[in-house]
Amino acid sequence: MSDLELLKRKLQREQSARKQAETLIEQKSRELYEANQELERFNGELEVRVEEATGDIRASNETLGQRVRELAALNRVASAMNSVIELDRLLETIIDVAKEVMNAEAGSLLLKKENGQLEFQVATGPGGEQLRKAMIDVGRGIAGQVAQTGEATRIDDAYCDHRFDRSFDEKTGFRTKSILAAPIKVKDEIIGVVEVINKIDSEAFNNQDLQLFESFAGSAGIAMENSRLFEQTKALAEDLREALEQERRLSIEKDKMRAYIPKHVVDNISRNREEKLALGGKSIRASVMFTDIKGFTSISEVMEPQKVVDFLNVYMTAMTHIIQDERGIVDKFIGDGIMAVFIPADEDDNEALRAVQAGIRMQGRLAELCGEWHKTQTDVAQLNMRIGINTGEVVAGNIGSETRMDYTVVGDNVNVASRIESICRPGEVCISNSTYDKVKGSITADKLEPVLVKNRVQPVLTYSIVVR
Amino acid sequence: MKGVIFSEFLEMVEEEFSLKIADRIIEASNLESGGAYTSVGTYDKDEIIRLVTQLSQETGVEVPALLCSFGRHLFGRFHENYHHFFDGVETAFQFLQNIEGYIHVEVLKLYPDAELPAFDYESSDPNELVMIYHSARPFADLAEGLIAGCADHFGETLDIKREDRSHDNETCVRFVLTKRGG
Numbered sequence A: 001m002s003d004l005e006l007l008k009r010k011l012q013r014e015q016s017a018r019k020q021a022e023t024l025i026e027q028k029s030r031e032l033y034e035a036n037q038e039l040e041r042f043n044g045e046l047e048v049r050v051e052e053a054t055g056d057i058r059a060s061n062e063t064l065g066q067r068v069r070e071l072a073a074l075n076r077v078a079s080a081m082n083s084v085i086e087l088d089r090l091l092e093t094i095i096d097v098a099k100e101v102m103n104a105e106a107g108s109l110l111l112k113k114e115n116g117q118l119e120f121q122v123a124t125g126p127g128g129e130q131l132r133k134a135m136i137d138v139g140r141g142i143a144g145q146v147a148q149t150g151e152a153t154r155i156d157d158a159y160c161d162h163r164f165d166r167s168f169d170e171k172t173g174f175r176t177k178s179i180l181a182a183p184i185k186v187k188d189e190i191i192g193v194v195e196v197i198n199k200i201d202s203e204a205f206n207n208q209d210l211q212l213f214e215s216f217a218g219s220a221g222i223a224m225e226n227s228r229l230f231e232q233t234k235a236l237a238e239d240l241r242e243a244l245e246q247e248r249r250l251s252i253e254k255d256k257m258r259a260y261i262p263k264h265v266v267d268n269i270s271r272n273r274e275e276k277l278a279l280g281g282k283s284i285r286a287s288v289m290f291t292d293i294k295g296f297t298s299i300s301e302v303m304e305p306q307k308v309v310d311f312l313n314v315y316m317t318a319m320t321h322i323i324q325d326e327r328g329i330v331d332k333f334i335g336d337g338i339m340a341v342f343i344p345a346d347e348d349d350n351e352a353l354r355a356v357q358a359g360i361r362m363q364g365r366l367a368e369l370c371g372e373w374h375k376t377q378t379d380v381a382q383l384n385m386r387i388g389i390n391t392g393e394v395v396a397g398n399i400g401s402e403t404r405m406d407y408t409v410v411g412d413n414v415n416v417a418s419r420i421e422s423i424c425r426p427g428e429v430c431i432s433n434s435t436y437d438k439v440k441g442s443i444t445a446d447k448l449e450p451v452l453v454k455n456r457v458q459p460v461l462t463y464s465i466v467v468r
Numbered sequence B: 001m002k003g004v005i006f007s008e009f010l011e012m013v014e015e016e017f018s019l020k021i022a023d024r025i026i027e028a029s030n031l032e033s034g035g036a037y038t039s040v041g042t043y044d045k046d047e048i049i050r051l052v053t054q055l056s057q058e059t060g061v062e063v064p065a066l067l068c069s070f071g072r073h074l075f076g077r078f079h080e081n082y083h084h085f086f087d088g089v090e091t092a093f094q095f096l097q098n099i100e101g102y103i104h105v106e107v108l109k110l111y112p113d114a115e116l117p118a119f120d121y122e123s124s125d126p127n128e129l130v131m132i133y134h135s136a137r138p139f140a141d142l143a144e145g146l147i148a149g150c151a152d153h154f155g156e157t158l159d160i161k162r163e164d165r166s167h168d169n170e171t172c173v174r175f176v177l178t179k180r181g182g
């Protein structure tokens, strides 16, 4: 076989191989095409399935969203219940939440009044303000019917519903389309009706909305009842607080008076006070004492302020102690002076003697104090005190305005006591004739020159008790 | 068996012997394919056996020796056509250990109807590698040639000891490869 022949045969084999290859390639490309088609079909299916799945997810998402909104709504009413204690504000909150949750244009809340009618408490949305306090008969209109039957209701087109009362729309200019209305119940008793009007972004509310709205109204009822109970409790607590306060005030005053006024007088005054007659006061017999330190003002000007205060503290404490020990009352401090009142405990009590004894003791005590101060505080060691006492009828009672009252004694005899003190020589106790009359058996005193007192024609006879 | 093996074989016969011998063994083998092979096609493995047997008769060289030298030739061709399997591989042992887990796996992706052997490896000494060949086909000699070709390629000399464990329908040969001078 020639080489040419061999080459020809090889070429033939190669051509045959190429044909095989072509067939194979064609076959492969067909397979590929089919595979591709299959892939496309699969892709399409996948897309559909993805679409379906997405749809499912979207749907379940919506249900979930609905549920979340539901829970959030109930939660908000519940938390409103805790935070909104005032009923009016609670009702507004209920409507605000209802509108938001139900995605409604307007909302209103009506409460049953004692006469059985429903009254608009809250009405939001265009023209809502005009509805406030408007009344509806139970059984009339949609709210009225809900209040009567206790059944929640859903209306898709209000103007096609014979129950719908157009007069409110006419009043407000608002156009009602869809409505959800649910009763507000407290322990099975219908206390009102809550409504949401016109679903936003949709023709009407659906049954799911109705269900949600019903449970919402249930929560609202609980919140309202709680608010009512809270307000009741609050009012009771306030009453109680006031009663306690009143009692406390009276008892303080009684204590204060009892200290220097006989029980029957105090009781009398207390009663008067309760009858708001206290301003008048009551006339009683008393011995009034005034004290003053001679030249204290000029001394205090050269003394260090702190020392003045320290001194006054020690001095006033010591004097008050003696006055109280003699069952007198420090009525007031007047600068470095003291006004004290001694009131007889009963008919036989010699309060004038107690006052005079107090005066004598006070002068003695000041002398003692001066002795002590002599070592350290030379500037106050030379202090002298004047004491004046007068006995007679005074007016005892609360002086001042109704809100700020001081129990004290006033009257001409108080002025006389003050006047006597002013003419008293330092270190002495000066007493009026009327006081002297009561103590002359126990005390020795020197008669002084009669003293002229403002508003008195007769000069007042005075006596001086020398202590040091 | 994939056409690529046949065309490589015939190419080798033409190169090593002559076109005349190639033509003659094709004629004598009475092949269904008529000796026209395309690499992407798949042919009966008996055809290669008949071709090799004819070549043996034609040349007087034993069939195992012929298959072995075909293995060496084939490895060189593999290097030309599939050089990415050689990237980052530095020794014959490394390459051989890649056949089972990597090379033939990739081959199967390219030719899903390829019929490939399975290899088990045993290695405890860095200078020794044990490869156990398992196949439904009797190509242990081809495997030996491929191993030898691999050693040539990496410039290594490997002692190849064979232990035949074949039984029934399975060819099983244990190759113990030892690096010489290593």
Ligand code: HEM
Pocket (backbone or CB within 6 Å): B001, B002, B003, B004, B005, B078, B079, B082, B085, B096, B099, B103, B104, B107, B111, B113, B114, B115, B116, B117, B135, B136, B137, B138, B139, B140, B142, B143, B144, B146, B147, B150
């Ligand atoms: C880049 C390296 C390699 C490639 C691309 C490769 C590829 C292939 C291909 C395409 C086949 C034909 C399968 C069929 O026709 O069904 C094959 C078979 C075979 N390969 Fe590899 N191979 C490689 C390396 C090796 C090495 C190094 C060995 C040595 C052990 C080996 C051992 C075999 C054997 C023995 C067969 C014949 C089939 C059998 O015995 O069952 N291959 N190989």
